[in-house]
Amino acid sequence: MDLFLQFLTNGLINGAFYALSALGLTLIFGLMRVVNFAHGEMYMLGGVLGWFFTTHLGLNFFLSVALVAAVMAAFGLLIDRFLIERLRGEGEEPGILFTIGLSIFLANVTLLVVGPAPLKVAGAVPEGALFIGPIIVTKLRLMAVAVGIALMIATHALIRHTRLGQAMRATFQDPMAASLSGIRVARVHAATFALGCTLAALSGMLLASIYSAQASVGGLVSLKSFVVVILGGMGSFPGAVVGGLLLGVAESLWGGYVATGMVDVIGFVLVILILLFRPQGLFSSSSERA
Amino acid sequence: MPSDSRILLTLLAAAALFPLAVHDPYVLHIAILVLFYVVLASSLNLIVGYVGEFSLGHTAFLGVGAYAAALLAQKAGWPVWATIPAAGALAAVAGGFIGAITLRLKGPYFVIVTLSFAEVLRLVANNWIAVTNGPMGLAGIPQGFLQDKRLFFYAVLAVAAVTLYLCYRFVHSNAGRGAVAVRESRFVAQSIGINPFGSAMLAFVLGAGLAGLAGGFYAHYITFVGPDIFQFSFMASMIIMVLIGGKGTLIGPIIGAAIVTLLEEYLRDMQELRLTLFGLIVMAVVLFLPNGIISLAPKLKRLRPHAPARPVSADRGVL
Amino acid sequence: MKAASYGLLLALAASPAVVASPAVAEDEIRIGLIQPLTGSVAYNGKSVVDGAKLALADINAAGGVLGKPVRLVIEDGQCKPANSVNAVEKLVQRDKVVALIGAFCSSATAAIMPVAQKYQVPLLTGVSSKADLTEQNNAYFYRAAETDALLATAFSSILANSLKLKTVAYIAVNDDWGRGAVAEFDRDLTALGVKTVATEYFDHGATDFYTLLTKIRATRPDGIVVAAETQDGSILVKQIKELGLSAKVFGVGSWATADFIDLAGEAAEGLYAAVPYVSTLETPRNTAFVKAYEAQYGAKPGKYGAAGYNAVNIMAAAIARAGSTEAPAILAGLKQTDYAAPNGTYKFTDKGQAYGFETALVKIEGKSPKVIATAPVDAPH
Numbered sequence: 001m002d003l004f005l006q007f008l009t010n011g012l013i014n015g016a017f018y019a020l021s022a023l024g025l026t027l028i029f030g031l032m033r034v035v036n037f038a039h040g041e042m043y044m045l046g047g048v049l050g051w052f053f054t055t056h057l058g059l060n061f062f063l064s065v066a067l068v069a070a071v072m073a074a075f076g077l078l079i080d081r082f083l084i085e086r087l088r089g090e091g092e093e094p095g096i097l098f099t100i101g102l103s104i105f106l107a108n109v110t111l112l113v114v115g116p117a118p119l120k121v122a123g124a125v126p127e128g129a130l131f132i133g134p135i136i137v138t139k140l141r142l143m144a145v146a147v148g149i150a151l152m153i154a155t156h157a158l159i160r161h162t163r164l165g166q167a168m169r170a171t172f173q174d175p176m177a178a179s180l181s182g183i184r185v186a187r188v189h190a191a192t193f194a195l196g197c198t199l200a201a202l203s204g205m206l207l208a209s210i211y212s213a214q215a216s217v218g219g220l221v222s223l224k225s226f227v228v229v230i231l232g233g234m235g236s237f238p239g240a241v242v243g244g245l246l247l248g249v250a251e252s253l254w255g256g257y258v259a260t261g262m263v264d265v266i267g268f269v270l271v272i273l274i275l276l277f278r279p280q281g282l283f284s285s286s287s288e289r290a
Numbered sequence: 291m292p293s294d295s296r297i298l299l300t301l302l303a304a305a306a307l308f309p310l311a312v313h314d315p316y317v318l319h320i321a322i323l324v325l326f327y328v329v330l331a332s333s334l335n336l337i338v339g340y341v342g343e344f345s346l347g348h349t350a351f352l353g354v355g356a357y358a359a360a361l362l363a364q365k366a367g368w369p370v371w372a373t374i375p376a377a378g379a380l381a382a383v384a385g386g387f388i389g390a391i392t393l394r395l396k397g398p399y400f401v402i403v404t405l406s407f408a409e410v411l412r413l414v415a416n417n418w419i420a421v422t423n424g425p426m427g428l429a430g431i432p433q434g435f436l437q438d439k440r441l442f443f444y445a446v447l448a449v450a451a452v453t454l455y456l457c458y459r460f461v462h463s464n465a466g467r468g469a470v471a472v473r474e475s476r477f478v479a480q481s482i483g484i485n486p487f488g489s490a491m492l493a494f495v496l497g498a499g500l501a502g503l504a505g506g507f508y509a510h511y512i513t514f515v516g517p518d519i520f521q522f523s524f525m526a527s528m529i530i531m532v533l534i535g536g537k538g539t540l541i542g543p544i545i546g547a548a549i550v551t552l553l554e555e556y557l558r559d560m561q562e563l564r565l566t567l568f569g570l571i572v573m574a575v576v577l578f579l580p581n582g583i584i585s586l587a588p589k590l591k592r593l594r595p596h597a598p599a600r601p602v603s604a605d606r607g608v609l
Numbered sequence: 610m611k612a613a614s615y616g617l618l619l620a621l622a623a624s625p626a627v628v629a630s631p632a633v634a635e636d637e638i639r640i641g642l643i644q645p646l647t648g649s650v651a652y653n654g655k656s657v658v659d660g661a662k663l664a665l666a667d668i669n670a671a672g673g674v675l676g677k678p679v680r681l682v683i684e685d686g687q688c689k690p691a692n693s694v695n696a697v698e699k700l701v702q703r704d705k706v707v708a709l710i711g712a713f714c715s716s717a718t719a720a721i722m723p724v725a726q727k728y729q730v731p732l733l734t735g736v737s738s739k740a741d742l743t744e745q746n747n748a749y750f751y752r753a754a755e756t757d758a759l760l761a762t763a764f765s766s767i768l769a770n771s772l773k774l775k776t777v778a779y780i781a782v783n784d785d786w787g788r789g790a791v792a793e794f795d796r797d798l799t800a801l802g803v804k805t806v807a808t809e810y811f812d813h814g815a816t817d818f819y820t821l822l823t824k825i826r827a828t829r830p831d832g833i834v835v836a837a838e839t840q841d842g843s844i845l846v847k848q849i850k851e852l853g854l855s856a857k858v859f860g861v862g863s864w865a866t867a868d869f870i871d872l873a874g875e876a877a878e879g880l881y882a883a884v885p886y887v888s889t890l891e892t893p894r895n896t897a898f899v900k901a902y903e904a905q906y907g908a909k910p911g912k913y914g915a916a917g918y919n920a921v922n923i924m925a926a927a928i929a930r931a932g933s934t935e936a937p938a939i940l941a942g943l944k945q946t947d948y949a950a951p952n953g954t955y956k957f958t959d960k961g962q963a964y965g966f967e968t969a970l971v972k973i974e975g976k977s978p979k980v981i982a983t984a985p986v987d988a989p990h
Contacts, residue, residue, distance in 0.1 A: 003827055010819040017817075035398050086577055092397060093344055097533050098576040100526055105569030108647060112562055116651035118840040120872055127874070129851050138851050211816040211844050212872055216649045219522060220814045223409065230402050255820040261783050261810035263820075265413040268406040275395055275403045315728075316702030323695070416783060416812075425784040427690070429719040430745065514690040514720035523689070558684065558699060565647055 002134040007256040008249065009135050013145060015248020017207055019241045020148035021221055022228035023155065024200030030235020031172045031192045034084065035092060037099040039200055039225055040218030041106040046072060046201025047213025048110055051119035054209075061124040061209070068205050069198050076197030080190040088189070103218060110215040123209040144206050151202060155195070156237055168192055227267035231274055246270070294540055298454050301544065305447055309440045318439045322511065324551045325446040326504055329453045330524075331531040331543035333500035336457060336493045338529070339538035340466060342473035343396070343490070346525055347404030350388065350411050351381040351498040353520040355505025357415065360428045360515045370434035374449070374506035381502020382495050389494035393487060405522075412520030427516030431509050446507055453500045457540055460496055465489040473538075527554075534575050536582025545583050638679045638934060640924055641700035641730075643711030643721070644917075645688040649813055653838060653863065653913045654713055657736065658683060659906055660917030661710070667901075668921070674929045681921070686712045690720030697721045701728045707934040708733070708927075710920045715739035715785045725749050729936045731927075731943060735920030736913065739789050743962045749936070751943050751961040753923050754916060755885045755968055755986050757786070757793040760861065763968050763984035764883045765797035771982070772857060772881075774832040776804045778825045780818075780845065781836035783810035790836035790861050798834075806830050815841060818848045825854070832857045839863055843872035850876040857881060865889075865971050865978035866911035880973045885986075886915035886952045887969045887978050895951035919950045953985065964988040 025039045036042075046068055053064035079102070087094045125139045159165035170178040171188040179185045204213070204221075228247055232239025247267050255263045308321060330352065337345045355377035362368040362376055392403050415422045422428070436442050460466045468489040471479040476486055509515045527550060535546025553571065557564040579585060642661055644654035661681060669678050682704045686693035693712045700706045701724075709725055709732045712718045718737040725732035726749045733751045734742075740756040755763075768774050777798060781787030787810065795805055806828040809821045825833065833856045837845055842862055849858060857879075863869065864882035873880075888899045888909040898918065902910040910918070927942035928934060946963075948955040953966035964986050971978035 003823060006823045007820055010817070010823065014817050014819075029398070035401060083573070083577065087580075090580060092401075093338075093533065093537075094576050094580055096344060096401070097529065098573055100529070101569045101572030101576060103569070104526070104565055105573065108565040108569060111647060111651065112566060116646075116655050117868055118652065118843065118872055127847070127851070129853060136852055207816070212840060214652075214840060216647075216651060217814065223405075223522075226402050226405070230399070234398060252820045256824060259810075260821045260824070261812075262413055262417050263815075264812055265410055268409045268413075271406045272391070272403060272410070275399055276391060314702060316698050319695075319698040319702070419788075425716070425788060426739065427716045427719070427785070429716075430723070508691070512691055512694055512720055513723050514716065516690060516716045518689050518716070523687075555695075555699065558696075561683070561685075562646065564685065 003256070005133075005135050007252045009137060011249035011252030012245060013137065013141050013248070014252060015245035016145045016148055017203075017244070018224060018228050018247050019244025020144075020151065021200070021203040021207065022225040022240045022244060023152060023203065023237070024196040024198070025222075025225045026229045026232070026235055026237065026240045027155070027199060028193060028196035029229065031168055032189060033092065034095045034193075035099070036196065037096060037222060038103040038106060038218075040220065040222030041103045041110075042072065042076075042197045042200035043204035043221045044110065044213065044215065044218040045075075045106065046204030047121060047208030047217070048114055048119060048215065049201065050121040050205030050208050051114075051213050054122040055120050061122060065202065065205065068201055072201035073194045073198045076194035077190050079197075080193035081186070084193060085186060085189070103222070107215055107218050114215065116215060118212040118214045119208070121205060121208040121213055140210055144210060147206055148203070151199065152237065152241065155199065158195075164188075164191060224267065227271050230271045231267075295458060297541060298458065302447070302451055302454070305450075306444075309443050315439050318443055320551065320555055322439070322443050322446050324548050325443070325450045326507060326511075327527070327531060327547035327551050328450050328544050329446070329504040329507075330501060330528050331535065331547045332453050332457050332540075333497040333504070334528050335532045335537055335543040336460065336497040336500075338532050339542075340461065340469045340473065341393075341490045341493045343393070343400045345404045346401050346522075346529070347388070347392075347406070347408040348497070348501055348528055349520050349522075349525045350404075350408040351385055351501035352505040352508070352524060353408070353411055353415065354384045355381040355502030356509040356515045356519050357422060357428070357505075358502070359506035359509040360431045361421070363432050363434075363510070364428060364430075370432075370436055370445075370510055374445075374503060374510070377506025377509070378499045378503035381505065382499030384502075385495045385498020386491075389491050389498070393490050393494060408520050408525070412517050415517040415520060422517070425517060427514055429514050431513045431515065433510050433513065436510060442511055446511075449503050449507055453503070454540070456496060456500065460493065461540060465492045469493055530572055534572070534579075534582055536584030539584055542582050542584040549583065636677055638674055638677050638928060639682050639704055639706040640679060640921070641697070641704065641706035641709045641711070642681050642683045643686040643693055643696045643700070643709065643713075643717075644683070645713050646683075646685040648687045650688050650713065650838070652840070654688070656863075656911060656913035657713065657917035657920075660902070660910060660914035660919075661921045662917075663902055663905055663914075664918045664921035664925070668925050674925050675932070675934070679925055682706055686717050686721075688712075688714040688717050690717050693717040693721050694724055697724045697728075701730055706730065707936075708924050708939055710735065710924060713737065715742060715789075718742060722747050722750050731924075731936055731939045733920055733924050733943070735916035739785055740793070743960045747961075748940065751957055751963070753920050753955055753963045755966075756962070757789040757861075759964075759986045760883055760885070760968060761790070761793035761797045763986060764970055765794065765801055767970055767982055767984070768832065768834075768859060769798060769801040769803050772832065772859075774798075774803055774857065776806045776828075776830045777832045777834055778807040778809075778828060778830040778856070779805065779834050779836075780809050780811070780821065780825065782838070782841055783812050787836040791834075794834050794861075811841070813841065816844060818845050819852065822848055822852050822854065826852060830856050832859055834859050834861070836861045839866070839869050839872065843869055846873050846880060847876040859883065863912045865969075865973070867909055868911070870973060870976050870978075877973045877976070881981070882971050882973070882978065883968065884912050884971060885966070885968045886910075886912050887971050887980060889971070889978050889980055890952055890967070890969060890983075891980075892951065894949060898951040915951060919948070919955065922950070923948050923955060958988050962988070
């Protein structure tokens with residue numbers, strides 16, 4: 001029983017991390033219909049920038065979070081305004097091919113600039129174990145979960161309750177009507193992409209403070225995030241959370257009771273099963289977006 | 291379209307003469323790679339270009355073919371001329387199975403589910419040690435009578451010729467025209483009695499089988515097959531070839547395969563900058579040549595069965 | 610239409626010819642080096658290249674080989690069989706290298722071995738550790754590295770007798786190297802009466818080991834043998850500490866480096882690691898090597914830096930001994946290798962397996978690897 005509780009806790013914490021790292025992907029897909037294959041590289045850049053600000057420059061963790069958010073928002077804004085803007089209305093394929101090219105480019109530029117070594121990001125709180133009954137967690141992990149939840153709530157509020165969020169939802173429901181009613185559609189697109197990149201980067205930095213940051217991690221993160229997003233239903237925020245938790249717990253229990261060697265297969269098998277029996281995901285994305 | 295077949299025949303004839311003029315083994319090696327990728331890109335093009343769905347799981351069939359050929363040659367002692375066709379057949383069976391499941395899905399769901407199948411197969415290859423030797427891979431695959439680069443060249447040329455012939459036949463068959471009609475407008479096609487699932491399925495199985503042939507060839511040529519064959523990097527190369535060359539045309543993937551393979555080799559001189567530049571070039575082509583390099587040849591343009599105007603999804607509207 | 614198709618033909622025919630432009634300078638000796646420089650093992654591949662470049666600088670400063678300067682032509686094989694084969698084709702045919710060093714991962718090395726044999730170019734690996742590579746009767750292949758089997762033989766008795774382990778659990782990366790290491794240690798430790806209580810594999814790039822470690826903790830092993838590289842390994846040992854496992858942790862991989870110790874932080878203290886090379890070995894040759902390496906790269910060399918350094922030195926010496934760049938002469942030169950490395954002496958068996966060099970068991974104390982014992986790698990029987 002103790003073993004089961006520990007597996008469940010591991011799964012839930014890991015699942016929260018999965019959900020967090022998939023938020024940016026589901027936002028960009030849900031609102032913009034762009035399948036962002038460079039998502040993992042945005043996550044990676046967040047970790048690498050986090051290393052640069054905390055370890056290399058020695059700045060405070062939370063100041064670094066703000067700096068990473070600012071840099072990546074600007075980066076996302078520029079990429080969308082000057083590059084992705086040109087692909088709008090061309091369907092999904094140019095977007096996919098473009099982001100594949102972007103991911104190759106970003107991963108290798110990073111490799112050139114900071115090298116291939118794993119990089120350490122200083123955490124916000126000291127490392128150390130916490131015992132809750134028979135279960136072990138660490139402060140750092142609990143903090144990451146807390147920050148993750150805060151990020152999710154803030155993003156949700158941004159989309160639901162601000163003028164920008166309103167403009168976003170209007171634009172993606174009916175761009176023509178939105179532009180007729182005075183919304184600057186191109187700006188809304190750029191803001192959405194920037195927000196997606198920022199979320200990916202912040203999750204990357206947060207998790208790099210627990211693990212480590214490295215130029216080559218992007219591909220794996222993209223794959224896991226796709227799984228999470230499909231499980232929950234593309235474009236749905238609550239879906240991403242449920243998808244992440246489901247994946248985390250399923251992997252943990254499979255690893256705990258069957259074999260750890262093939263843990264990664266669980267996510268893909270779940271994706272195939274869910275798409276077979278419930279193609280819209282666990283949370284339908286047609287009625288609710290973000 | 292006779293001109294289409296004329297270009298293909300001219301290209302194949304020129305390729306057949308190629309080893310007579312060139313003796314440098316390195317150039318032959320590059321030429322073999324180009325033809326190998328012509329097979330892969332053309333087979334993927336059947337799905338991406340003619341069904342109009344974006345498959346990212348094509349490495350599943352490449353890998354199934356490669357493992358099939360390797361195991362048949364190593365464990366059952368089959369000769370090369372039997373293993374490669376068998377690899378194609380097995381991959382086609384896998385294509386039938388996977389296609390029956392995935393072709394019901396559209397758009398991004400199809401993209402991710404095909405990718406998932408390839409990943410599942412990679413993980414199975416990595417862990418089913420009794421059969422695949424797991425991460426250690428299968429080494430020392432016999433090459434049979436293919437003892438010389440030139441023989442390998444003609445072997446892959448034969449596979450490429452079969453591929454192009456079958457693609458040509460498919461495109462000009464009723465099923466192929468049906469597939470194009472479905473791609474352009476599903477509802478119109480259905481209203482005139484085309485079964486969208488049937489023609490898509492045929493393209494998918496054919497594409498899978500041809501990728502399997504390529505995989506079988508790969509196993510004997512490289513003499514090593516490991517789980518990394520299922521990885522995304524092969525997939526990225528293939529998809530870049532099809533889209534850079536021009537999807538939905540027979541010639542496009544050939545141009546794409548030649549250009550991308552040569553580019554990757556040329557860029558070796560750039561050392562560390564190689565992949566960075568490669569990524570930049572891919573982005574530039576998407577931005578500046580959205581219909582592929584083939585759209586540069588104005589005369590070839592009319593061969594294109596229309597620019598692939600995917601119906602703009604209803605919720606996007608027109609920007 | 611015709612013009613277009615002929616244009617296409619011309620382009621196709623002409624481009625490989627341009628690629629192949631042979632520019633062979635006879636006034637230098639070229640050695641091809643294939644390492645993963647992009648992708649997930651790029652970090653280790655880069656270290657090999659760094660070490661190799663250092664050796665090259667020494668050799669050329671001393672006047673080169675056969676009176677000519679030596680040049681390393683470095684190619685990225687990405688640790689993938691197909692890419693590594695491409696790299697060999699290019700190195701042999703276009704750059705006309707006289708010898709090859711590579712290709713890191715055993716799978717990639719297995720793929721290029723027949724190619725090297727076909728083109729009759731000597732191939733030396735300083736890293737690939739899968740035992741059966743030297744059992745394939747490939748006369749062109751030499752290995753200047755320990756195999757998993759040799760490492761296991763060298764350290765099993767220390768683990769069983771000196772550290773007095775009764776039960777042991779294995780954690781390894783799920784690839785050819787990880788599985789090979791577990792198989793060899795398992796065999797030797799079982800023969801010495803140590804009981805295996807758990808074996809778990811994880812995929813490269815995994816970040817969360819809590820589930821795996823929760824399972825291991827329930828089996829209460831005395832010792833945990835881990836086969837993992839820097840990135841996975843440093844995260845793993847941190848989580849071992851967090852979960853409060855008290856077992857002695859014994860690692861195989863590039864653990865005795867400053868990077869590893871820095872990444873693992875506090876959790877690195879008290880770890881044991883079996884390494885074919887450690888920078889704190891106190892031999893005059895090693896002190897000089899570490900000093901030169903540190904001056905050049907600002908960090909102490911690890912296992913892979915030393916591997917690159919040794920491989921280039923061994924190959925250059927073989928060419929010098931051969932007196933020519935003909936393959937049979939170089940092979941004969943390799944066979945006579947008696948190379949004094951920072952970590953002992955390298956000699957080759959008839960099958961091309963190196964022996965005679967020292968491997969070290971280190972314990973990490975005060976952020977530095979302390980050598981506890983060294984064991985020479987004997988010729989395999």
